[in-house]
Amino acid sequence: MTKGIFPTDKFRDTRTPFYYYDTELLRRTLKSINDEAARHDGFVVHYAVKANANPKVLNVICQAGLGADCVSGGEIEAALRAGFPASKTVFAGVGKSDWEINLALDKNIFCFNVESIPELEIINELAARKGTTARVAFRINPNIGAHTHANITTGLAENKFGIALEDMDSVIERAATLEHVAFVGLHFHIGSQILDMGDFKALCNRINDLQAHLEHRHIRLEHLNVGGGLGIDYHHPNRVPVPDFKAYFDTYARHLKLREGQRLHFELGRAVVGQMGTLITRTLYVKQGAAKQFAIVDAGMTDLIRPALYQAYHKIENLSSQEPPETYDVVGPICESSDVFAKAVDLNKAHRGDLMAIRSAGAYGEIMASGYNCRQLPAGYITEDF
Secondary structure, eight states, X not given: OGGGGSOHHHXXXXXXXXXXXXXXXXXXXXXXXXXXXXXXXXXXXXXXXXXXXXXXXXXXXXXXXOEEEESSHHHHHHHHHHTOOGGGEEEOOSOOOHXXXXXXXXXXXXXXXXXOHHHXXXXXXXXXXXXXXXXXXXXXXXXXXXXXXXXXXXXXXTSSSSEEGGGHHHHHHHHHTOTTEEEEEEEOOOBSSBOOHHHHHHHHHHHHHHXXXXXXXXXXXXXXXXXXXXXXXXXXXXXXXXXXXXXXXXXHHHHSOOOTTOEEEEEEOHHHHTTTEXXXXXXXXXXXXXXXXXXXXXXXTTTOOHHHHHOXXXXXXXXXXXXXXXXXXXXXXXXXXXOEEEEEEEEEOOOTTOEEEEOSOSSSSGGGOOOGGGOOOOEEEEGGGO
């Protein structure tokens, strides 16, 4: 039974709302990643820090041997504090500021994923001032659509990310004229919460064409980075707690034509931490409306913004009640009509004080929390804290 996976008795005296991270599940997920990636030569996995940067969570992931994929200077600092080696850290993002680039240069990170010629020139300029050379991969926008929410699709020509396919040659040629950058490979990322392996197969086919084109020009790539994007099962977190990493890695092994000695990098985020995290919230009031009843909880869109921002589904469970289910809109206390976690959801009969579990919240939950309405940020606890 679901309630058995949570130390509910210990939750009762803990101030809500808070995030609970199941480190047993996290370690099981990481083992699956490492086991499946190890079946293929040259596969290297980085964790996308933007999904969850809780220091204790980062430490567990670091101990599993993953590298770090960062999209800000703050994430680089968080990753290094957690123990991720700079030699396994990559820095992506369409708008890197000078201080962030300087930080990455000073730490001698493995690679910058570069998204424009102006960015490339600034990295070269800042590296020259330090008398060093920056390794760079070019993020190419493959113009491939992914079967996911429009706000988390990143691989179409209309998106702000990456270098257009038709500009790839000129960017590589420009890099060859700069003394303080070293071109080491290409980077791609087509979106997030992707469950259709066909999307990743399409990316493989596009990369195969690009590799053949570059080799015709006598350009050989040391590294390919295909980003992440693998999704999780939000509807069945108990039935499918660990994503199908075998199918994911096998798709690339089967369809991407790697050259001898070439290394293939992945940047998994949601698939690593999504299912191990739960937002625990307390029921404040049960309110009977004219046409429906509301379970008003003390968590809000400030604590978990995904339902308001993406109309995202999260399974909700009443951890405190065994009574027959009734139908509720589960809503928070924020002064916004969009502060709704679920509408017309069946839950065991709710009472004031009942603890609710909003599942599959380990990715893009705590990390996206805000202080809107002058609310305190939610705490994050791991299994060992209880």
